[in-house]
Amino acid sequence: MDKFIKLDEAVDQIKDGMTVMIGGFLGCGSPHNIIDKLVDKGVKDLTIIANDTSFVDYGLGKLVANKQVKKVIASHVGTNKETGRQMNEKETEVILVPQGTLAEQIRAAGAGLGGILTPTGVGTIVEEGKEKIEIEGKEYLLELPLSADIALIKGSKVDNLGNVYYEKSTRNFNTIMATAAETVIVEAEEIVDEINPNDVMTPNIFVDYIVGGEK
Amino acid sequence: MDKKQIKEVIAKRVAKEFTDGDVVNLGIGLPTKVANYISDDIKVILQSENGFVGLGQAPEKGKEDKDLTNAGGQPVTIKKGGAFFDSADSFAIIRGGHVDATVLGALQVDESGNLANWMIPGKMVPGMGGAMDLVVGAKKVIIAMVHTQKGKPKILKECQLPLTAKNQVNMIITEMGVIKVTDKGLVLTELGPEATVEDVKASTEAELIIADDLKKMEI
Numbered sequence: 001m002d003k004f005i006k007l008d009e010a011v012d013q014i015k016d017g018m019t020v021m022i023g024g025f026l027g028c029g030s031p032h033n034i035i036d037k038l039v040d041k042g043v044k045d046l047t048i049i050a051n052d053t054s055f056v057d058y059g060l061g062k063l064v065a066n067k068q069v070k071k072v073i074a075s076h077v078g079t080n081k082e083t084g085r086q087m088n089e090k091e092t093e094v095i096l097v098p099q100g101t102l103a104e105q106i107r108a109a110g111a112g113l114g115g116i117l118t119p120t121g122v123g124t125i126v127e128e129g130k131e132k133i134e135i136e137g138k139e140y141l142l143e144l145p146l147s148a149d150i151a152l153i154k155g156s157k158v159d160n161l162g163n164v165y166y167e168k169s170t171r172n173f174n175t176i177m178a179t180a181a182e183t184v185i186v187e188a189e190e191i192v193d194e195i196n197p198n199d200v201m202t203p204n205i206f207v208d209y210i211v212g213g214e215k
Numbered sequence: 216m217d218k219k220q221i222k223e224v225i226a227k228r229v230a231k232e233f234t235d236g237d238v239v240n241l242g243i244g245l246p247t248k249v250a251n252y253i254s255d256d257i258k259v260i261l262q263s264e265n266g267f268v269g270l271g272q273a274p275e276k277g278k279e280d281k282d283l284t285n286a287g288g289q290p291v292t293i294k295k296g297g298a299f300f301d302s303a304d305s306f307a308i309i310r311g312g313h314v315d316a317t318v319l320g321a322l323q324v325d326e327s328g329n330l331a332n333w334m335i336p337g338k339m340v341p342g343m344g345g346a347m348d349l350v351v352g353a354k355k356v357i358i359a360m361v362h363t364q365k366g367k368p369k370i371l372k373e374c375q376l377p378l379t380a381k382n383q384v385n386m387i388i389t390e391m392g393v394i395k396v397t398d399k400g401l402v403l404t405e406l407g408p409e410a411t412v413e414d415v416k417a418s419t420e421a422e423l424i425i426a427d428d429l430k431k432m433e434i
Contacts, residue, residue: 025265025302026288028281051302052342078341079288087340096340099264100306100348107303120310120348123329123381156282168282168299169266175301201301 003162003210010185010211011037014150017070019047021106021177023153026052026079027059029170031154031187033212035059039066047071049106049148051099051173053080064092073146075099098126101143103176109145110179116143151181155202158188162207163200171201178206188212216409221361221390224408227252227434229318229359229388233259237315238308240264240349243287246318246359262314264345266305269297286345309345310352317353319346321360321387323374326421328384328396330358331376343379350380362389368420370394370401391415393432400424405432 011034014020024030039062046069053074054061061080063069071093077083086092097105104116117140121127131142153174156167164186166174178184184207191210216224222245230252233239240262241247250270253259261270264286271292274280279290293299300308308314323331330350333343350356363369370387387394392415393405403415404426416423 025286026284028265028284028288052344074342076342076344078339078344084340088337096342098343098347099302099345100310100352103302103306118310120351120380122351124347124378126343126347166299168280168293169263169284170282171299171301172266172305173302176303 003207005209005211007033007037007211010034010209011041011043013183013185013209014038014043014046016043017045018043018149019049019147021148021151021173021181022048022050022060023151023172023174023177024050024054024059025169025172027054027061029154029166029172029174030054030059031152031185032059034152034185034187035062039063039068042066042068044068045070047073049073049102049146049177051102052076053083055079056082067091071095073097073102075102101126102146103173105143105146106173106176106180108143109147110176113145115145117141118143146180148177148181149183151177151184153178153184153186153202154189155186156189157192157195158186158190158210159192159195159204162186162204162210163195164202164207165195165199166201175202178202183208185209185211216390222248224390224432224434225359225361225388228393228405228432229357230254231433232316232355232357232386233257236260238262238268238313240309240314240317240353242317242319242346242349244320246320247287249318249359262305262308263291264305264309264349266301267293267297267299268308269294271297306345306348309348312352312354314349314353316355316357317349318357318359319350321358321369322364323369323371323376324358324384324387325371325374326400327373328382329374330356330379330384331374333379334377336377346379350383355386356384358384358387360387360389362391362415363418368418371420372422391418394423402426403429405430407432408434
C-alpha cells in the first residue's frame with residue numbers, strides 16, 4: 001500500500017467548500033509546502049480549523065489573505081490583521097474557541113466521543129448557545145466534536161508506512177488532527193526507512209497520504 | 216518611575232510568589248519578564264502552552280531553531296529535563312490543575328475576581344488563545360499589570376468588558392501594590408515603592424480593604 005503522492009496530487013484532493021484542519025502553532029509545525037501549493041491553486045470557500053491564523057505572509061495566514069477561506073475556527077487570530085479585518089467586515093466567519101477546548105473537540109471527534117464537558121468558558125460569552133451540565137456541584141459546558149474532510153499535518157520524520165515523529169514543539173495540534181479527518185495527508189520534512197516504534201507519535205494507521213521528504 | 220521601572224517592579228514582585236518545584240505558565244508581554252527575576256535558590260518549571268515544560272531563555276543570535284518556539288511564536292530554548300507534548304496534553308496539564316500558578320495581564324479585573332483580558336468589542340478581537348483554560352485551571356491566578364490605563368482605573372467594582380473567566384483571580388500585582396482577592400473583597404496587603412494608601416484608593420474603582428499588617432512591597 002503506497003501512500004506516497006506528489007504535492008500536486010495532495011492539493012488536488014482539496015476541493016472548494018471543504019473543511020480542512022491544518023496543524024501548527026503560529027506556523028511552527030505547519031505543512032508549509034502544501035499550504036503554499038493550496039494558495040497557488042486558489043481553492044476557495046474553505047472552512048479552516050486550526051489553532052491560529054498565523055501571519056498574513058506566513059503559513060495558513062496566506063490562505064486567509066488570499067481570500068480562500070469562508071470560515072475560520074481557531075483560538076487566536078490576533079497575529080493576522082487580515083483575519084481581523086475580514087471578521088469585522090463580515091467577509092469571513094470567525095469562531096473563536098478556547099485553545100484547550102479546541103484540542104478536546106478535535107480529539108473527541110477522533111476518539112469517537114459525542115462531546116466533552118469543560119469548565120472553560122463558563123460565565124463568559126463562550127457559553128452562549130451551549131448546554132450547561134452540573135456535575136458534583138460544578139458547572140461545565142458541553143462542547144461538541146469537531147471533524148474535517150481533510151487534515152494537513154507536518155511530520156519531522158515519516159517512515160514509508162506513514163508513522164510520524166515530530167521534533168520539539170512542532171507536535172502541537174498535529175497528532176490530534178491526524179485522528180479527526182476523513183483523509184489525512186502528512187507533509188514529511190524527512191522520509192526515513194524506519195522509526196523506532198517507541199518513538200512513533202502518530203501511528204501509521206491514521207495517515208492516508210505522504211508528501212515531501214525533500215530533506 | 217518610568218515605564219521600564221514600573222514593569223521591573225511588577226515582574227520582580229510576581230517572581231517572589233513562586234516556591235521551589237512550582238509549575239508556572241507566564242502570559243505574553245509583561246508576565247514573560249517575570250522569568251528574569253526568579254530566585255536562583257528555587258527551581259520553577261515554566262510551561263509553554265504550545266507544548267512543553269522546561270521553557271528556557273531566548274537562544275543566542277544565529278542559534279534559533281525553527282522547531283522550538285514559545286506560545287508567542289518566538290524562538291526559545293528548552294532546559295535540561297524538559298519535555299515536549301501535544302496540545303491535548305498541554306491543556307490537560309493546564310485545565311487539570313497541574314499548573315501551580317499562571318501570570319497574566321488584564322484589561323479589567325474586579326472585586327469578585329472576574330477577569331477581562333481577551334477582547335474589546337468592535338476594536339480588538341484577537342481571540343482567547345489559552346487564557347480561558349489557564350485562568351480556570353491554574354491553582355493560583357496572578358494578574359500582573361500596570362495599575363491604570365491612561366489614568367483610568369482597571370481594578371473595578373464590576374468588569375465591563377467580556378470576561379475571560381468568572382471568580383478565578385487570586386491576586387493582583389501592580390506598581391502600586393499587592394491586592395488579594397478574598398471572600399470579603401479586595402484586600403490591599405502591600406504598598407508599592409512610591410505609593411500611599413490614598414494613591415492606591417484614588418487609582419482603584421473597586422472597594423479596597425486595607426490589611427491590618429499592610430507593608431511595603433519587597434522587591
